[in-house]
Amino acid sequence: MKTNSRWISLLVLCTGFLLIVVDMTIVNVALPTIGRDLRFTPSGLAWVINGYLVAFAGLLLLAGRLADLVGSKRVFLLGLGIFTAASLACGLSTSQPVLIGARFIQGVGGAASSAVILAMIVALFPEPEEQAKAFGVFSFVASAGAAVGLLAGGVITQVVSWHWIFFVNVPIGIATAVLGYRLLPARPGLGLAEGADVLGGALVTASLMLGVYAIVSGSSLHGLLAVALLGAFLVRQARARKPMLPLRLFASLRLSGANTVQALMSAAFLSFFFLASLDLERVLGYGPLALGLAFLPVAVVMGCFSIRFAAALVMRYGAFRVLVAGQLVVMAGLLAVAFGPERAAYARDLLVPMALLGLGGGLCFPALTLIAMSEAPPADSGLASGLLNTTGQVGGALGLAVMATVAAARSAALSGSGTPDLSALAGGYHAAWLVSAAIVLVTLAITVATLRPRATVALAPAVYEEEEAAA
Template sequence: MHATTDTLATTPAAQGGRSRWLALYTLCAGMLMIVLDVTVVNVALPSMQDDLGFTNSGLAWVVNGYMIPFGGLLLLAGRLGDLIGRRTVFLSGLTLFTAASILCGVAGSQEILVAARFIQGAGGALTSAVILGMIVTLFPEPREQAKAIGIYAFVASAGGSIGLLAGGVLTQAINWHWIFFVNLPIGLVTGLLALRLIEKDKGLGLGRGTDIPGALLITAALMVGVFTIVKPAAELGWTAGRTVALGLLTLTLLAGFIVREATAANPLVPLRIFKSRTLTGANLVQALSASGMFGIFFLGSLYLERVLGYSALEIGLAFLPTTVIMGLLSVRYSEKLITRFGPRKPLITGLALITVGLALFTQAPVGGEYVVHVLPVLALLGLGAGMCFPALMGLAMADVKPEDAGLASGVAGTSGQVGAALGLAVLATLAATRTTNLQSSGKPAVEALIDGYHLSFGIAAAIMALAVGIALTVMRPAKRDAEQETADIVLEAA
């Protein structure tokens, strides 16, 4: 107990009020830079393809090359934060990410760009995995914590749509290389502020173990799984021998990871943390909602570009309402909603709004109008995300002990990134397969394209509906907790 108290005393929680909020904004700046690079490349992909000669399937690896190490290393990065100090891991990741961004910017070949994106993803994992755990430590008081998590949730979720705008501006005004070069000044300033504003924490010590085999197993499983979806499944079909064999390999690696975690003396992910229904449900919902939302950012951008003929800048501006609405709700009203109604009601309502928005997108026609067919969808996505994501992130950390905060933060981040990577791979592959089949049967190219997008939009809506079901069932509080939640609401109203 004494050791734990000493550890916590050296964490950022010891800082004063004003510096805590400045530290929060610094952490969010780092998170924004990481999240931007998930989507900032979307609108620049055609330019990269023209310059470097990517095939359509190879182009997907500019995105997946970043997301796979990101999702695969978040668990290890979060645990390293607990063991060696979260500020140390944050700054190490920021340095690696910024250096890799320069390499991406100067890349003159497909191989260098994808390799640099892989390094970028590793740096992004180290940087982002510990942020939520640091915020929970910085703001232990429930009301302040809800507000701080709301700000973080806005950055983490709205960063995707901000990335589309930033990518469009930089690509159209200069060239695609600058979507990476811009990270250099941001990374330097964020690192200097972090050194000044965030106190160094010493962690629990490496003697507690880092579980490298577990990290290798889960990273390999993710890489093989996404490769299976974007390569043999897309080119040979879902029932082809190579697809099935690689799918079985993915499942074997996942099973090996679970066995390893159940038997290791110091596992990467102690399975005991999943005894909490709230934490387990929150991570399931996180994975499903990320797969639906991120897939739509990608495919929605393609719909605007290839069907409606939007430029890179116009695509970024088109998604701006989502960012504005999400930011207004997350920063200004999420804390009030969570305090007034508890986290479950805003979560369920927000997920339902996203589901309706995605279902509505299936009606977007070939000659669609932005105000009629796109803006209502993006408004619903912004409303839903602004309501549900702050509540979801708070629930993901609700039952976590202080010494496991980095681990839980990494698990939550991993759930989102794995869901986003797999969601993108599956939705993009299904859309492309549907389009190819229709074109081969004689359907006009644009009509075949829109049918492929409609299929993926419908599947994304079904995924979100499943997330609603999990929030209603798995995350249902115990009777005593529900009675306490009701009593708290009554007292708050009084």
């Protein structure tokens, strides 16, 4: 495949993924308006987010394995079609059940299309240097898309209406699907007979959906049921002749470590966006547009380093060192906001931490993706892609739940001691950011313990040979 065609194909894949990532945050800014228009209760309004999240996180692993069996291009285009059609339904919604149902279907399409993208990038860019550049572009879209969504949500909701945060997906989704059909290479899958473990697929999908439901709703009963189903799935995979998820993948300490780091980094990073948006709105009084603009430095700095510098740094110093450097920078950014003043001035107190978070994300996420995907054999690349996305989503959901609980508990304690309401709110957010910084410190320890470079790696030897030479 010609070099220009490969980079155009990457652009198509990243555009499809940008739709998914932006949709996760663009809705957050519009939630108050949606709640007023459709007369949601606070608990009901949460399911505009949760309905999407349950389907998305629950189906990522199944979609990744399905891509290995029937072909990544088919699964990507099918998912993009479902997501685009569901976006139209969301925009046309005039009642609560229709909107929540359409959001669930959006999650199904989002899972199918996004689960296969990493595997398709690996196939498009087998050479280490080009692969590092491609992962840098992807990681920028994955991480900075959250900030783009907040900005777009603020602009669209304020200028037009909340319906258009969904309608804008339709022409972009159609154009991306047409280009994807024409440009993306079609590689045959292994065939359904090589791993069509229907029972295993049902068990893991039900377990993940119930697990995410338990996290977002705080239901211990559903959490226990999710753990039981996960146990049954693992037993099934150990005994099945052609398992959906070969447990041999987890024999790789590096793959297991990379997925653990992905989950915890996602927990820290995504919970910051959520709580920072609340802090800016409730404590500092930012409107939708100002709130979106506040996160722009994260997107700009992350874009510069993910696309322009990350690949060169990985090739020069190795993925491990770049990952560690990124984690340290993210931790510094979180500590800066955690110990900052409650009535922060943006230019003085928030601009530099936002830039640090963008820099850290631009360094660590491309390097982590490269390490994780290098451990998977080509026949399991779709599954490895789905697994990495799943750990990121489940980690992000768990992180949001935990950090929201930490913030609420600290705010309640401060209010109980006579602290004014706004100060108590700010104190809760700052406490949660401090815990997030501690989580990044844990990921740093896991990285050092499990992801140190070794002499040879099958997929991207040059990256790791650089590391060995520099050691």
